[in-house]
Amino acid sequence: MRKIKEREPSAELKILRLLHPRMQLPDRQYYLHLEKGYAGELQMDAWIEQGLVNDCLVVNDLLLEHKRKVFQIDSLLIFQEMIHVFDSKNFEGDFYVDANTWSSLAGREINNPLYQMERAKSLLRQLLQRRLGINLPIESFLIFINPEFTLYNAQPKLPAVFHSQLKPFMKKLNNIDSKLNRGDEKLAEQLVALHSDEPPNIEKPKYSFEQLKKGVVCGDCGSFMLEKGRSWVCGGCGHKENAQAAIIRSAEAFKLLFPDRKITSNTICEWCAVEGDRKKVVRALTNHFKRVGDGPASYYAD
Ligand SMILES: [Zn+2]
Structure with a gap:
């Protein structure tokens, strides 16, 4: 496994991280949600880095655009003649899936994470075909990294990897017949070149210099x-x-x-x-x- 692109916190998370100690965020829950998502992505990275020994390339954290539609890919793995796309989910607690509806056991409905993943997969496929002239099969998986997550009523065909499946799934990845060539490297480089650092219109909370609390904030824990x-x-x-x-x-x-x-x-x-x-x-x-x-x-x- 060779990593072609590192992961970084999103521009939005970077800004909220800097603001959080210095002001009362209008939506603190949202900030914590972003932090949790990012922590999950880092855990997925560690799982990949520690376990994946097959001949493949890993491109993390891609923000791509096709036909003016922006989509994000947490991790993209290039094997010989095949691409895997991983969407990290740091869900915690007990959830229930019924047909296409996902909800907490308390009945609070959440966005179906499959939709977002399928959309990204479809846009990636189009981008590869039309912009790069590449026709490779793409497999995508939701990676539920949190050991304290349970999904009731899930179908075995759900393209998901639960915490208890991380080890056997990694074995499968390592057993894929894969020998990369220069073309695969070129593909990874092309994807990195298409990556955009600036997500369109992130919503920043309103703040002013005068209003923010002054001082030096710890880079490790966010205290003053x-x-x-x-x-x-x-x-x-x-x-x-x-x-x-x-x-x-x-x-x-x-x-x-x-x-x-x-x-x-x-x-x-x-x-x-x-x-x-x-x-x-x-x-x-x-x-x-x-x-x-x-x-x-x-x-x-x-
Ligand atoms: Zn500190």
Whole structure:
């Protein structure tokens, strides 16, 4: 197995992660839902990386578009003459499926995850045929990674892999007759080239610089850190980070949240809630960014 593309949190999750410690999110549940989904994807990655030894290529986290329809693929595996598509689902608890309706045992209906997967599979097939001239069979599976998930009344033909089936399913993948060639690599590269980093119209909560809580946020646990001499120490997990790294990380967060605002030493001092010596902010910014202009109007850019 060779990984061709790594996974990254979506642009939406990145922004919500940065906002979450600094403001009351209008829809915190939605943010937690995204975090849970991402955690499930990482668990699926670990399962693939630890178990898959067959000759195949793994392309993670593709955002593709065909006929102005955007679709996402969590993991795409290229075997000889065959493609597997995995859709990771980090569902937890007891669910029930009746015909095409999925619901929790308490009766709350959820979106049928098969629809989304079938849509992506169909769009992928069209994209491969029309744009790349490739006709390969595609098999897709819902990967239910959470051990505390049960789906009652599921049909054996459901294209799903439940937690108890992860091991035997991996055996099957490793038993596929597969010897890749240069064409398979080219296909993986073409798919990566078609990937778009920017999902269309993500809905961001409204926020302003003034309103957000200031300070340095821990990169490990999301708590605020306390300035202690030449470093910052996390009030939540105890993680220690040197001043330079903490300031640059915070400045990068600022850049992502406020792409239209200039990075100045004053703004970043305020953003990081630096109380003592401000020189370390200037030093960190000068080392990391290019300084544009002189005097009070100067700012920093990539
Ligand atoms: Zn922490």
